[in-house]
Amino acid sequence: MSKTKIWLIQLLNIAGTGPIFGPILGALYGPVAMLWIVIGCIFAGAVHDYFCGMLSIRHGGATMPYLAGKF
Numbered sequence: 763m764s765k766t767k768i769w770l771i772q773l774l775n776i777a778g779t780g781p782i783f784g785p786i787l788g789a790l791y792g793p794v795a796m797l798w799i800v801i802g803c804i805f806a807g808a809v810h811d812y813f814c815g816m817l818s819i820r821h822g823g824a825t826m827p828y829l830a831g832k833f
Contacts, residue, residue: 774780784803788796818824824832 774783784799785796788799814826817829818826821829821832
């Protein structure tokens with residue numbers, strides 16, 4: 763992979779611009795990709811948040827960094 767692509771990926775990950783560029787690229791690729799991004803993010807985010815909350819509750823309200831260190 764070229765250095766330009768590596769730096770672009772780092773910028774997108776660190777600066778948090780993925781939520782901005784994701785829908786733009788989805789719109790450029792068409793409505794099916796746009797729907798896939800939007801609906802996929804909603805459902806994946808909901809499932810992730812639900813399971814993180816349930817894991818925290820099962821362990822007495824422990825924080826995610828503590829649970830990551832434990833497991």
